[in-house]
Amino acid sequence: MIDECLVVEFSVTGDDCPLADASRETGVTVDARPPQLRRDDNALLRFSAGDAADDLAAVLDADERIRYLHTSRTDGATNFRCLSKHPCVVHELTDAGFMAETLQYRAGTERHTGAVVGHDVLQGVLAAAAETVGVSLERVSPLGSEDDDAVAQRWDVTPAQEAALRTALEMGYFEVPRGATASDVADELGISKSAFLERLHRGQATLFAQVFG
Incomplete structure (x- = not known):
């Protein structure tokens, strides 16, 4: 049994996925949950935005890679759900063992925060990051009991x-x-x-x- 878990944060630039492109074009900050990849390679996306969310919706609705875009309003924010036919950078890291918790898209830069189990897995994730354009490690630290709720619990x-x-x-x-x-x-x-x-x-x-x- 491995008893070591690490909190990891990646910075991503140059991503050409729909959310990155839309955030870059509109200037809207997008807070997203990790995408769920289906067997047909379509990704299920769930994310939210505050001000200028209508601009974001318009750009995404015009993007041919996005299907079945749905929006709803709660707590002063617009929540989005859709399918994307374009692969996300986080999938490359997930395949290597990165357990993503939160993703944020802002002004062309992304922040992916999550965890990895053990240094061996971390090395594999870092190797995958090195082969993916624009991905760099921002932070890594041991996951203590005081951090577990913040990363592992939703x-x-x-x-x-x-x-x-x-x-x-x-x-x-x-x-x-x-x-x-x-x-x-x-x-x-x-x-x-x-x-x-x-x-x-x-x-x-x-x-x-x-x-x-």
């Missing part, structure tokens, strides 16, 4: 809420005194202040309900 929050919570935490929004204002975090996310606060409050309410039962 809290019942939307990708947009998770992005708001993570970005607020990273920018010091929850510190005393605050390291960043709500407007600062909203600007970093590329959304309005009111949209950020709505996602933050809904995400906090969901997390607190799960933590405290």
Whole structure:
């Protein structure tokens, strides 16, 4: 039994998949769950966007690689579901053993965060990354018990809420005194202040309900 698990984050540039192209063209930040690859090589995509989501929808709807695009609105964000006939970079890493948890597309750069089991698997994933254009390792660290919920467990929050919570935490929004204002975090996310606060409050309410039962 292998008792070592590592948290890994990759930066991806130059990807030509539909989500990367649409995010680059519209300037919209896209928060996505890992794609599910079907036997016919079509990928099931689930993702969300905040401001200017209509522009994103229009670009994707015109993309011949996208099929059955569906949108719905919740918590001030637009949620998307569709099929993609174009392979995603993350599939190359997944085949090598990378367990993706979150993907974010922003201004032509992607962040893929997940885990690998053991250094041997990590070496295989890094070898696959080296053969894939534009993929570089940003961070790797041991997965401790305090991190397990953040990576291995799916809290019942939307990708947009998770992005708001993570970005607020990273920018010091929850510190005393605050390291960043709500407007600062909203600007970093590329959304309005009111949209950020709505996602933050809904995400906090969901997390607190799960933590405290």
